[in-house]
Amino acid sequence: MRRTEQREHILRVIFGTEFYPPEELDEQIDLYFxxxxxxxxxxxAYIGEKAKKIAAKVPELDKLINEHTTGWKTVRMNKADLSILRLAVYEMKMDEDVPVSVAINEAVELAKRYGGEDSPSFVNGVLARIIK
Structure with a gap:
């Protein structure tokens, strides 16, 4: 499976974490597979490990996202956009294997596929502020 496909599966797992308690993550990942x-x-292994790493960093990721948005705090965001941002910010700031430009490009592509009409520009704008 290509990295882009793995990333999409990670996004789906991360999105799902909004709907069940953190202690069920392992069980939910197995069920997803x-x-x-x-x-x-x-x-x-790659999908599960990265999803767990991102889930463990949600408070830190959300803090960073909130610091770079105006009028759109994470509690108000579309859950698909928020999941995309969490994945991208994790890759940009905490995953040395992913170049920043790749993380941003992949996030915008995921936003086109899973977000609303304005999601690609919203995601791109937030990520652009974070890398400055």
Missing amino acids: EQTGIDDEKDR
């Missing part, structure tokens, strides 16, 4: 039919161990 069962439902999607992902059986490659390397893909499962």
